[in-house]
Amino acid sequence: MAVNPVLAASRSYQAQLARLEANATQRLIDNYLRSWERLEGLLNKLLLDIGTEIPTHAQLIRMARYKSLMSQIVTELNGLQALTGNEIAGVGGLITLGEQHARELMALQIAGRTQVAPMFNRLPVEAIRTVLGFLATDGPLYSRLAQLTGVNAKFVADAIAQAITLGWNPRKTARFVRDAFGRGLSDALRFVRTAQLWTYRESNRASMVANQEVLDGWVWNTSFDKRTCMSCVVMHGTIHPVEETLNDHHNGRCVAIPLVKGFTPVIQETGIDWFNRQSEATQRAMMGREYYDAWRGGAFDLSEMTTVHRDEVYGDMRTEARLWQLLGAEPPVRVSVGVQ
Numbered sequence: 001m002a003v004n005p006v007l008a009a010s011r012s013y014q015a016q017l018a019r020l021e022a023n024a025t026q027r028l029i030d031n032y033l034r035s036w037e038r039l040e041g042l043l044n045k046l047l048l049d050i051g052t053e054i055p056t057h058a059q060l061i062r063m064a065r066y067k068s069l070m071s072q073i074v075t076e077l078n079g080l081q082a083l084t085g086n087e088i089a090g091v092g093g094l095i096t097l098g099e100q101h102a103r104e105l106m107a108l109q110i111a112g113r114t115q116v117a118p119m120f121n122r123l124p125v126e127a128i129r130t131v132l133g134f135l136a137t138d139g140p141l142y143s144r145l146a147q148l149t150g151v152n153a154k155f156v157a158d159a160i161a162q163a164i165t166l167g168w169n170p171r172k173t174a175r176f177v178r179d180a181f182g183r184g185l186s187d188a189l190r191f192v193r194t195a196q197l198w199t200y201r202e203s204n205r206a207s208m209v210a211n212q213e214v215l216d217g218w219v220w221n222t223s224f225d226k227r228t229c230m231s232c233v234v235m236h237g238t239i240h241p242v243e244e245t246l247n248d249h250h251n252g253r254c255v256a257i258p259l260v261k262g263f264t265p266v267i268q269e270t271g272i273d274w275f276n277r278q279s280e281a282t283q284r285a286m287m288g289r290e291y292y293d294a295w296r297g298g299a300f301d302l303s304e305m306t307t308v309h310r311d312e313v314y315g316d317m318r319t320e321a322r323l324w325q326l327l328g329a330e331p332p333v334r335v336s337v338g339v340q
Contacts, residue, residue, distance in 0.1 A: 006108045006266040010221060010257055013101045017200055018253075020094070024087045024192050031083050032185040035076035036178055042069040043160075043177060047170045054167045066160075073156050077149040077184050084188040085145055091135070091192075091199045095128050098203025102258060106211060109260040121210040128206045132199060140313045145191055152184035194250045198314060201246045201255060208242045208258055217241045218256035219267050224274065227253075230287060231306035231320040236271030247308070249319040272302050290323055300326040 046065040060066055103117040110116075134141045159180035163173040208215055222228060222236035232254050239259060240246070248254045259265055275283065284292045294300065307321040324331055 004266045005112070006105055006257065007221075009105060009108055009114070010255060011223075014223065014253070014255060017094075017097075017196070021193055021196055024090075024196065025189060027087065028080070028083065028185060028188050028192065031080055032182070035080065036181060039069070039072060039076060039181065040174060040178070042072055043174060044170070047164075047173065050164060054165065057161050057165055060161060060164055069160070070153070070157060073181070074149060074153050076181075077152055080184055080188055081145060081148045084148065084191050085142065087192045088135070088141065088145070088195045091196050092125075092129065094196055094200045095125050095132070095203045098200040099123060099125075099128060099207040101200075102204040102207035102256075103211070106208075106214065106258045106260060109258065109263050109266070110214070120207075120214075123206055123210050128203050131206055132202055134313050135195070135199065141191075141195065144313060148184060148187055148191075152181075152187065155183055156180045190250050194252075194314070197248070197252060201248070204256055205242065205245065208256070212242045214261055215242055216259045216261050217244075218246070219259050219265055220246060220254060221257050221267060222254050222271055224271075226285070228286065229320045230291070230302075231318050233271040233275050233286070234303055234306040235318065236274065237265075237267045237269060238271075239265070245315070247314070247316050247318050249317050250311075252318075275302060291326075294323065294327065 042065070046063070046069055049063065049065045055063070099122065100117070103120045103122065104114040106120055107114050107117040129135065133139060136142075156177065159177050160173075163176045168176070205218070208218055217239050220235045220238045220240065222232040224233070224236075229249070231249065232252065235254065240256075246254060246256045257266055275286070278286075287295065291305075295302070304326055305321050306318050307325065308316045308318055311317045322331070
């Protein structure tokens with residue numbers, strides 16, 4: 001079956017966006033690996049100093065080697081925080097890309113050619129940047145980023161203390177501390193990916209608002225693969241006014257496709273219909289065993305698997321509903337770690 005040219009173009013644009021994301025991701029990962037190489041040597045020296053005499057927590061934090069290690073951890077996390085800020089500052093280039101892609105998708109639907117995209121209204125980059133208030137250096141995104149070092153330094157310090165005071169062997173300790181230090185990388189990746197994707201989508205939408213006289217809204221488009229959450233499955237194919245933000249979750253990869261007046265929507269099948277025709281194995285893999293069993297047992301409808309939470313940076317964000325929410329139970333007690 002031939003792929004609709006609008007959907008084909010949208011996939012091509014998503015692939016282009018993914019390549020830009022991968023470049024930023026690789027820079028952050030490379031920084032993390034270099035940082036860990038420096039920290040691992042200091043951790044090994046600390047473990048050699050300790051030997052077989054397991055210190056108490058109070059004794060550990062008084063050790064010169066421990067203080068040196070923690071000082072370097074803060075230095076490395078500060079470097080990661082600065083690099084993350086630089087990557088976020090660079091997402092402005094996606095404003096032009098997002099605005100251009102929206103016009104090209106409209107042109108494809110009306111004229112069948114992206115070359116006529118200039119016929120649509122075009123917003124200045126600075127006008128769109130003003131709308132994207134979350135990119136302001138004095139805004140909540142950078143305020144949250146400023147917490148990265150402090151939150152993750154404490155997380156790593158707790159991991160070091162736990163491993164050493166429990167008497168774990170050096171290999172297990174190093175692996176545990178490395179994973180704890182990796183929380184900082186996870187936070188950094190989420191900061192950058194979400195800023196990139198949100199900037200691109202909101203630039204898409206700004207272009208659609210500027211050309212709303214030819215639009216009936218936009219359609220939520222999800223890429224179905226093993227990384228797709230059930231919230232995105234449910235939202236696929238839903239129609240929204242141009243004034244509404246595509247409020248995907250952190251790291252969310254969904255995009256909007258303009259819905260041109262007088263033309264049939266390019267997405268004909270909803271995500272729920274798509275999911276219902278998948279095999280049991282696919283459904284179970286995507287939902288998870290507990291969700292699948294509860295759904296098959298009639299505990300909830302698929303449409304209930306998307307919910308909205310308030311984010312201090314991006315506002316309302318859609319995410320997959322927790323099982324306890326779907327079952328009307330009390331939330332479990334949890335400890336929050338990392339910087340969202």
